[in-house]
Amino acid sequence: MFCLVSQFVSAQIIIEDEEEAQVVKTDSVDRTSSRKIDGVAAVVGDYIILDSDIDNTILQLKAQGASMEGVTRCQLFGKLLEDKLYAHHAIQDSIVVSDAEIRSAVDYQLQQFLAQSGKTMEELIAFYNKEDEKSFRDEMFEINKSNKLASEMQKKIIEEVEVTPEEVRQFFNKIPEDERPTFGTELKVAQIVIEPKASPENVQKAIDQLNQFRADVLENGASFRSKVVLYTDDKESIKTGGLYTLYRKKPRMVKEFRDVAFAMQEGEISEPFETEFGWHIIYLEKIRGQEYDVRHILLIPEVSQEAVNEAKAKIENIRERIIAGDISFEDAARESSDEKETKSEGGYLINPATQDYNFELTRMDPELYGQIQDLEEDEVSLIVTERGRTGNIKFKIMKVSDRVDEHVADYSKDYLKIKELALNEKRFKVIEEWQDEKIMETYIKINGEHRDCEFSSNWLKK
Template identity: 35%
Template sequence: MSRNRCIFLFLTLVTFSYQAWAQEAKVIDKVAAVVGSNIILQSEIEMQYAQYLAQGNKANEDFKCYILQQQLTQKLLAQQAAIDSIDVSEGEVDDNINSRLRYMSNQAGGQERLEQFLNRSLLQYKEEMRPSVYEQLKANKMQQDIVSGIDVTPLEVKRYFESLDTDSLPYFNTEVEVGELVIFPQLTREEKQQFRDRAEDLRRQVAEGADFATIARLYSQDPGSAPYGGDLGFNTRDGFVKEFSAVAFRLKPGELSPVFESEYGFHFLEVLERRGEEVRTRHVLIQIKPTAASLARAKTHIDSIYEHVVDNKLDFYTAATLYSDNKETKYNGGMLLNMENQQSRTTMIPADKLDASVFTAIDTLQPGQYSRPAEFTDRTGKTGYRFTYLKSRTPPHQANLEQDFAKIKEAALQDKINRKLSEWFEGRRKVTFININEEYHDCDDLKIWLKEQGDTTVAKL
């Protein structure tokens, strides 16, 4: 079965489930729980459960307990956020919704197909999503506020590790520390001119009356916004690269910018709306593709750096900081970070989590060695050259403080955060009216929310 066919069946099932839920909800809707002044409807739970089934999961009525538990948590956090004057801007809600819809459109094969599957316009669907997304973002901010500033000392890490059952300590597979030095081809002004000319031609068509959204859908090379007619939603200055911000915040609504260059290529944009410190724009992007001559120059450049590093005329960390074009690693001496461990920012990466091309490059290396420069394409589609450095390779082992301090520190920190959240929720539950429908009283996920009659929390509805 083709991927598109699978997507069609999935989205059709979501749509039918949603429609069936909506029709039934008009008849059977009831209150599943009350949290303070807010209610959770049975229809909300049924809708999420229908989506759970539509994703290919097996029927499991207990999952409704989990859904309700998540809803209770969200309501409690959102209520406290309102008390503490923690709010979410319209721009944050728009950005979150737009991000979700971009993903859904990509999965569906375009905006029109998604609207067909949903049986509603994306504008209508966005408005339906808005209250839920707004509440969810408020709850997230409240939770972040509760745990902000929490850290663990080395002594706390040691005590946490010593409290663990030695028989249940995790076993880590091979881990490596890897660096890379990347050089992307730099085009001359003359080499770039063909791409600028293409952007200028498209801008001219818009200026002469062509529909901006149609031009963007047909020709823009920004995969994230092209399906939406180039619409980027509301953003602050920090939401764009500096060249884009400088243009976007200088224009008035309805104005068309000249063609300008950023690290992504040549753009032109139109401002759709201004709202305080936020601006809603749409743009067309023409990416700059490397020429054969620019690739040859990049290869010569990286070969020269490689020879200096291998001959110990220049250490790898200095070379990466000075010359690498990978902005994510150059200020870390070229070293890759474990993206699943951002709090401790460890350079230890499980070998099976490496990009396949990086793993192949270091597979035969010994610690301290370098792979030869080779052409590659990064995850954004840019072509360049890189060589890799294997700093260390740690064999499989059971967790210990000496080798795994960073990972154990992260676990200790998460344990401390969880305990802080548990204390907070316990305190709020004691002073908040919570009424849960009797049909959910056997749910293991909800035991902590159910209290004896006479407590502030009421457990019968």
Template identity: 30%
Template sequence: MKKILFALGATVLMATGAFAQAKKIVADKIIGVVGDRIILQSDVQNAIADASRQGQQVPENASCQILEQALISKVMMLQAEKDSLEVTEEDVEAELEMRVRSFIQQFGTQQALEEVAGKTVFQIKEDARASVKERKLAEAMQKKIMDGVKITPTEVRAYFDKIPKDSLPFYESEYELGQIVLYPKASRDMELYVIDELNNYKRQIAAKLTSFDQLARRNSEDPGSKERGGQYQINRNEKTWDPAFLNGAFRLKDGEISPVIKSKFGYHIIQMIQRNGDEAIVAHILRIPPVTDIEIAGSTAKLDSIRNLLVKGEVAFPVAAGKFTEDETAKFSGPFITGGRTGSSFVTIDELDKDIVTELEKLKVGDYSQPQTFTDPRGKKGVRLLYLRARTEPHRMNIKEDYDKISSLALEEKKYKTLETWLDKRIPAYYIMVDANAAGGTCPQLDKWLSRSTANR
């Protein structure tokens, strides 16, 4: 077993309860047993099919990996029960609810999810309940095993020294880049123009000249719902939705269309399609009042004044960003752009949009860019100022420049070895059965399990 990817593998397997189709495999069989817990061939096959349906890359030996992860999960879950590690029903229900909401957001509505899954939301939850509890118990056991694992500078150096010099990775330049973002406000005339358009849509629907669905598909500026006729499944208690949008939606009766509502995204009309307590299916049409060159020039002038303060050293960048930026992500992650792959404040060129890259070529470390206009992923026009705090040169991995990266890698390896050692000690304590041909191919990572399997004795 070259690497244990417990969390990923278990998550993939445990997802089978949601998307396994109504058309099941006719001939099923038990391909693994740990203690009194079984693994079915359909579990592995459905996990692979579900991963493919969700657009995940499925490796050639996926069945081997998933079966291995299922075996690991069973051992850790059984040990968690022996050690009396607690997972409450509330924890399980919260996880199921979060998972279902994630699927609903992916497919747009509860109805669409149920059509894809071939079962109701209640059935999806019940089918996945036992496996979610197993996963959470296994995670609790993994946390108990790994929480105390630390790494010393000597171990970091030893890990680095073991890497063959011709195998050391080459790192491109990385940038620590901050930004202050302003979004120009549309003029009142433009806001009134958009409000009038939305009211006109309502009149057309009332006169039966067209439908809400048709207008949403033609005119809504929400790319996430436009192709579905503006439909979303929403929950009154979900904090991810704009409060004004939620409040406006839950005042409506089935079939009713709201007056024009203003949110942080723009202006909407909302139609209540179906409501059930705190859950509802709604459709909306979003219009964003366009900003003109006049408003953009005003935000540019404000950013230029902020830049002058920064250049003169009269205010520190984090202070200025905290006071002026209108970038929502800065509230949670700060004003520095973070890498999507690592979450680090150092990012590579390919993690930045092309307009930032163009501006970056003009900056030296410590420089502030001139204000530049841009359009965000929601189609909203803004103006931003960039600050290049640091830049690394292209280089081969070395202990001086990449200590943090090497330390993280060394710690992960130590955690992996700790987990492997733990498994080696625990596996003999359990009844193990593995079908040698279960994965349909050569699976060297199953060798240690096969050697313990009663099927081979």
């Protein structure tokens, strides 16, 4: 059974009593009517935490398969206090989140709730003791918005935290030799990717269809969002109606997509344009300073079986040339690979966690590990057939090199990993200091038995 974490704050009257505080929710239609909702465990700034929030958090974690061994109610309560402190100060710092993005997330969550439970919307509303679908959606909206605000506040706190080489050296030197971390076996991974190409006729067919969508919206008032749900090949974005929020200072999406979006005016729909994923049109829904809410439709031109056969023959030929010694793997990648991210790097993949070429086997993506686990040093793999991020078929060959066995951390060899550890420690201290400061200047009231918790932070302001 799935559960909602009820972290809802709306138009509320907080009645405080020495023994127990209760929340009374004012009816939005009849301001004179009210009913008891739940006991108040805590107030943090403009937010409340209900007694039931802790229970719902436990139920949700269990529903997700998380182990609750060693986790206490007080620890979960402390985490809820932290989240509300972040959310409160996000509002104080004028951090804005996209209401459209939150509403789209709620739509998707409701679809998931209905699918997982097998209930109708009416049964779901009754199960969660809500008055109607609107109040249910409103509560989910506030939950999601609060969580998003908390997340953005945390990012803001640490976004400018950096470590100098001297700080990294000092961090490493203060670790006793017998306590230094051990890094698992590492290696580099390279690949050559060949993707079948759609015919010019099929490309034009996709462009024509996008132009039809565009005209139908602009000339006939059709819903862009409905067309996303019905036609887009970006299946992941269906849950949000094709919505993405772009930030000028934080690149998201590929460059071609950003260039088109940032050149548009609010309410415009772009002409069809191409990226590595296929052909798109963008509807610029809202501009909020440096943030752009855009919806897009992606169409991937159909690829013929003949093109698939040609691509497979091409990569077979490349593999034969490498094994025969006619060309190196790296030069073959630069010459022939269709993967832009790795082509200029001789086919070498960049580890997203460390931004270098080294992958630790124990932390490698399971799918990638499965593809290279049996390869010897500099051995060229058999041809791997897989689906790309948008479902398109592609062929690739792989190799591993520069294998380094498990070893105790070495400052010169493992500098980037040690730097990341030092940075994480500094970020933790910055967040800790921020929390200590904000707790003291924020209105916080802990009620009833919750005051007996042993908190890691000074929530009781003793």
